[in-house]
Amino acid sequence: MGDLCQLGEMPGTSRRIERARKEKGLQEKHSKRGGKQVMQCDICGRTTDDDTSYCTYHNMAHDKVQEAFKVWEPALEITWDDYLTRIFDENGLGRWAREVVEHLMQQNDSSK
Numbered sequence: 083m084g085d086l087c088q089l090g091e092m093p094g095t096s097r098r099i100e101r102a103r104k105e106k107g108l109q110e111k112h113s114k115r116g117g118k119q120v121m122q123c124d125i126c127g128r129t130t131d132d133d134t135s136y137c138t139y140h141n142m143a144h145d146k147v148q149e150a151f152k153v154w155e156p157a158l159e160i161t162w163d164d165y166l167t168r169i170f171d172e173n174g175l176g177r178w179a180r181e182v183v184e185h186l187m188q189q190n191d192s193s194k
Contacts, residue, residue, distance in 0.1 A: 125185050136182070143178035147186075163190055 121130040128137035136144055151165050160168070169175055170183045 125181050139178045140182050140185075143176070143182045147179055147182055163187075166190070 121133065121135075122128065123130050123137035123140055124135045125140050126137060128139075130137055131141060134141050147166075147169070150169070151162065154160055154165055154169075155162075166183050166187050170180065170187065175183070
């Protein structure tokens with residue numbers, strides 16, 4: 083898992099993200115800047131690129147998590163949920179990727 087955003091582990095990330103979002107008043111996903119609607123990252127509240135749900139950093143991490151799954155799935159015959167759980171516990175998983183994985187796991191839990 084060394085190729086997934088080598089930025090280090092950040093314990094307590096979800097609480098820190100939620101606290102930062104509340105402090106910045108980022109309750110809404112959309113805001114207006116210069117008369118133009120601006121999307122905010124689902125995880126950290128930064129401005130997103132184009133019509134994605136993530137900022138540049140989380141979007142790159144999301145892409146890498148998905149790319150790695152394409153390798154893991156056939157090799158280990160693993161489901162998406164099992165994959166997310168397994169990589170979340172990897173020491174080499176970087177900060178941005180860990181936040182994306184945590185967000186995806188929360189989304190999966192809420193959709194059940």
